[in-house]
Amino acid sequence: MTLALRSALLAIPLITAGLLGATTPASAAPTPLTCGGKGINPAAKLHHRTQTFIKAPLATVWDVHTKLEAWPTWQPAVTTMKRLDPGPLRPGSRFRWTTPAPPTPTTPATTLVITSTVHQLKPHHCVRWSGPAIGQGLRIDQGIHVWTFTPVQGGVVVQTEESWTGAQIEADPATAIKYLAPGLDLWLADLKTTAESRVCR
Numbered sequence: 001m002t003l004a005l006r007s008a009l010l011a012i013p014l015i016t017a018g019l020l021g022a023t024t025p026a027s028a029a030p031t032p033l034t035c036g037g038k039g040i041n042p043a044a045k046l047h048h049r050t051q052t053f054i055k056a057p058l059a060t061v062w063d064v065h066t067k068l069e070a071w072p073t074w075q076p077a078v079t080t081m082k083r084l085d086p087g088p089l090r091p092g093s094r095f096r097w098t099t100p101a102p103p104t105p106t107t108p109a110t111t112l113v114i115t116s117t118v119h120q121l122k123p124h125h126c127v128r129w130s131g132p133a134i135g136q137g138l139r140i141d142q143g144i145h146v147w148t149f150t151p152v153q154g155g156v157v158v159q160t161e162e163s164w165t166g167a168q169i170e171a172d173p174a175t176a177i178k179y180l181a182p183g184l185d186l187w188l189a190d191l192k193t194t195a196e197s198r199v200c201r
Helices: 004-015 058-066 068-074 173-200
Strands: 046-054 080-083 094-101 110-122 126-135 138-152 155-165
Touching (some): 046 173, 058 068, 058 138, 058 155, 058 173, 068 080, 068 094, 068 173, 110 138, 155 173
Antiparallel strands (some): 046 155, 080 094, 094 110, 110 126, 126 138, 138 155
């Protein structure tokens, strides 16, 4: 599972309006983002793709994004974060983090525990990870998240795409997608704010 879930579940009461149009049905989706030739789950009923421009050096954006232990300092919805192995982030790295999830019409308020595994990583270019998110009364069996970083004049274009699978969320996709799309948009906004603020120091 990915960090998108944490901000999605907290952000929905505030910013769902106008964001759902960015999520397209699987049949109309553009070519998925990839890292090392791998992308999201192409069979997933729930997925979202978005991007932003960050006015900061590529090294700064990559550093903010991949220093996992610091996520709670710039993403308010991440309550805890723990690396499960030492050393630099690399294929095979695992990390566990938590986020509060508000109640929905079909699930109670809970704290989600998300354990993610990095599968592909190319420094300063892309990263792809996946994992489940589990809380009391709420479960996403697998989230697959891909990030790409492309240097352009004046900064970096960051693109991200995520898919969710699992019987519980697929039983109510109209509700689930309301959490996925805003979460990715909010995560990118937080990344942009943090990276650009470092340049201004």
